[in-house]
Amino acid sequence: MKHLLKLLDLSAEEITDILNLADQLKYEQKHKIAHHHLKGMTLGMIFAKASTRTRVSFEVGMYQLGGLPMYLSASDMQIGRGEPIEDTARVLSRYLDGIMIRTFDQEQVEDLARYGSIPVINALTDFAHPCQVLADLMTVREMKGSLEGLKACYIGDGNNMMNSLIVGCLKMGMSISVACPPGYEPDETILAFAKDYPGFNLLHDPKQAAADADVVFTDVWASMGQEDEAERRRQAFAGYQVNAEVLAAAKPDAMVQHCLPAHRGEEITHEVLEAHAAEIFEEAENRLHAQKAVLVTLMQDRRKM
Ligand code: CP
Ligand code: NVA
Numbered sequence: 287m288k289h290l291l292k293l294l295d296l297s298a299e300e301i302t303d304i305l306n307l308a309d310q311l312k313y314e315q316k317h318k319i320a321h322h323h324l325k326g327m328t329l330g331m332i333f334a335k336a337s338t339r340t341r342v343s344f345e346v347g348m349y350q351l352g353g354l355p356m357y358l359s360a361s362d363m364q365i366g367r368g369e370p371i372e373d374t375a376r377v378l379s380r381y382l383d384g385i386m387i388r389t390f391d392q393e394q395v396e397d398l399a400r401y402g403s404i405p406v407i408n409a410l411t412d413f414a415h416p417c418q419v420l421a422d423l424m425t426v427r428e429m430k431g432s433l434e435g436l437k438a439c440y441i442g443d444g445n446n447m448m449n450s451l452i453v454g455c456l457k458m459g460m461s462i463s464v465a466c467p468p469g470y471e472p473d474e475t476i477l478a479f480a481k482d483y484p485g486f487n488l489l490h491d492p493k494q495a496a497a498d499a500d501v502v503f504t505d506v507w508a509s510m511g512q513e514d515e516a517e518r519r520r521q522a523f524a525g526y527q528v529n530a531e532v533l534a535a536a537k538p539d540a541m542v543q544h545c546l547p548a549h550r551g552e553e554i555t556h557e558v559l560e561a562h563a564a565e566i567f568e569e570a571e572n573r574l575h576a577q578k579a580v581l582v583t584l585m586q587d588r589r590k591m
Contacts (some may be wrong), residue, residue, distance in 0.1 A: 289399045289406045290580050292392070292414040293453040294479060301423065301457060308424050308572070308579035315350065315575070322352030323582045327383040327589060329353060331409070334360035334389040335510045339546065340409050340417065343574040344386055351578055353585075356382070360389065375402035384585045390511055405584035407577075412511065413473060415446040417580065418545045419454040421572040426501050428572075429541055429565060434459035439499035439536065441465050441492045441526050442553050443519075444472035447505040447545055452476050452486065461485025465495035467522045492525065492532050499536040503543045504528045504553045520552065528554045541565045 287300050314321045329348045333341065341357065348355035360366050365374050371394055378385055379402040387395055387406065392413035399406040408416055427433050438455045440448050444466050452472060455462040456479075464472065468490055471477070480486040489495045496502055507523040508516040533540065542554075542562035550556040559566065 287583060290416055290584065291395055291399055291406065291408050293416045293419060293450055293457065294475070296416075296457070298457045298459070301420070301454070304420055304576065304579045304583060305424050305427060307582060308420070308575045309428070311578045311582070312572070312575040321350070321578075323586050324348065324383075324589065325352035327351075327353040327585055328381070329355050329384045329386060329581065329585075330358055330378055330382045331355055332358045332360055332363070332365070332385065332387040332389070333409075334366075334387075335410065337388060337409075339570055339573050340388060343577055344409065347574050347578040347581060351581060353383070353581075371397045372401040374398070375400075379403040383588055384581065404588075407580060407584065410446060412509070413446055414450045415545065416450055416454075417573065417577050418447065419450040420580065421576040422451065422503070422543055422545070422569060423454055423458060424572045424576050425543065425565065425569040426541065428568070430500060436460045436500040437498055437537075438462040438501050438503065439464070439495045440503040440505075441495060441528055441532065442504045442523065443507055443509065444470050445505060445509050447503070448472045449476045451503055452480050456480060456483045456486060461487075463487040463489055463495040463497075463499070465489045465492040465526065467526060470522065492527075493535045496532050496535040496540075499540050501541040501543060502528055502533065502536055505545055506547070506549055507553055523553070527552065528558055530555070530557065533558060543569050546570055 331344055345355040375398045384405045386409045388409040390412050392411045395408045395411055438460050440451050448464055449472050452462055507519045544566050548554055548559055
């Protein structure tokens with residue numbers, strides 16, 4: 287594994303290895319066991335969109351691994367003034383040991399990896415949010431014991447989260463039913479991947495999708511960059527809320543996961559979020575551990591070079 291651009295690129299074994307390492311790093315951090323696997327290494331963190339969890343967990347994670355994280359706002363870089371990604375990639379590769387990027391186009395992340403010579407991590411594009419879904423899988427495995435055979439459900443927009451969850455869950459032997467309003471389906475490449483899995487269901491009825499689910503996922507109706515569509519989306523998604531009625535269709539011990547930030551009263555009710563806060567904030571914490579595992583997996587060997 288050279289980069290983390292999207293979960294479609296990873297095998298089930300690679301995902302399992304990351305989750306196992308994440309569990310180990312979480313244990314070490316909790317027990318104050320030093321784990322400076324990336325001592326002396328530097329990670330550039332390019333952000334073209336806002337962030338709370340991703341920025342803080344990557345910065346803290348890199349520091350805990352003995353390395354240096356460097357926050358780079360895309361609007362303050364020459365990239366924001368039109369410097370080509372090919373040039374940015376080749377220049378940054380000469381200073382840094384790894385790059386994490388949050389941006390709009392998946393193609394930009396793929397190009398950064400193509401033209402650079404250091405590992406690239408996708409920290410969210412319009413297409414994918416692989417770091418989040420690794421943390422989600424880690425949390426579900428931690429709380430349910432294993433992933434194989436579990437039934438997941440996602441209610442909401444066919445966005446980066448739905449795209450990545452479909453791939454992550456199916457690769458790990460789970461089934462997943464998703465419910466979205468017509469016109470808000472996941473990306474075509476994801477549908478092409480999922481069509482060979484009998485455990486995948488694309489539905490338009492949230493209760494049908496939630497039936498017998500072990501874990502219910504949701505995400506915002508309007509993602510970053512879609513602020514202008516927020517009102518139209520509020521209307522389109524009105525029946526697609528994770529609430530007590532929808533949860534009643536799931537298993538009695540079903541987990542609820544939300545990548546956050548949450549809009550209470552829109553995609554999830556205040557009551558459901560608070561009733562499942564322990565799982566949701568563990569999920570947020572696991573961003574740190576899962577990403578440290580990704581950083582170590584991608585960058586550790588380069589240290590010997
Ligand atoms: N879940 C997530 O990626 O959060 P941030 O946008 O705060 O980084
Ligand atoms: N789908 C959301 C996820 C935020 C973490 C967005 O892209 O804004």
